[in-house]
Amino acid sequence: MYGYSADREAYLKRLRRIEGQVRGLQRMVEEDRYCIDILTQVSAATKALHAVALGLLEQHLGHCVAEATAAGGREADDKVTEATDAIARLLQS
């Protein structure tokens, strides 16, 4: 059980919608749609993925990281570093 588990259905719904956006992109390429319109859809899909990531991150910080920092010690530091590294990867993607 993780922080996000209680909202599992909501996350699945959002990810299915993103899957639909990516299939929509394939249709656009197949139908030879205008490049800029495709780029706009790519931005929408990326934005939706980042929104999912921020939701997961918030629950991760409020549960997993909070528990580790409450316990203290080396593991607390490791959890914080791990979360920061994940944020760094999001920023660069």
Place this chain on the structure above:
Amino acid sequence: MYGYSADREAYLKRLRRIEGQVRGLQRMVEEDRYCIDILTQVSAATKALHAVALGLLEQHLGHCVAEATAAGGREADDKVTEATDAIARLLQS
């Protein structure tokens, strides 16, 4: 026919792989996988989407925008502004 049309199959292949990544994300949520591992996968999918966008953009600049700027006039400016706006949306997504 747009700049990217000649590479349509390659783009479709990449987009199908991204669709697979998004389905993989759904599986991870269903299997209650560790939040940070899910975030890493989100970053990978976003990175892949941005790579597709950069490919489309390069061909758009080399074809559609190039033709418009060769013709000159108001339409040339509009195409350049339109491409820059699309880049701005990618940066904010």
Place this chain on the structure above:
Amino acid sequence: MYGYSADREAYLKRLRRIEGQVRGLQRMVEEDRYCIDILTQVSAATKALHAVALGLLEQHLGHCVAEATAAGGREADDKVTEATDAIARLLQS
């Protein structure tokens, strides 16, 4: 006193270097340097700013947020939401 206070000098040094990068950008514009070289410098300055932000964020999560979540209650949630909102702003900038 915040999480980053112990490293104040190191942050100041990094921010002074970024200030130097921004002054370097002004010099490049004054000297009519090639656009792409200026863009490369802008990316370097942005990357350095994001690195500072990630450092501050890591210490914020390990101190301020950790203390709040250890205390629990409404304030803990607020701190986590506040940090997530800050990350969202970084992602969109």
Place this chain on the structure above:
Amino acid sequence: MYGYSADREAYLKRLRRIEGQVRGLQRMVEEDRYCIDILTQVSAATKALHAVALGLLEQHLGHCVAEATAAGGREADDKVTEATDAIARLLQS
């Protein structure tokens, strides 16, 4: 002379304002200000840098790249690739 040269003064003004923002960040660190407020200022500076980059890019596409693509040949392709690489660096910064 490049695309942005006619607007040199406006770019210098914007870059001086960004320099002021980075000096403001140093003051905030010196005064031990709250981490989240510093992060908000970092996002503002990054956003301002990206806005400068988008302005330069638009003029670069409308002038340097447009001239190269009008001339055609290998150099046109190189200019488009060079601009796309610069956009990729901005996206990852």
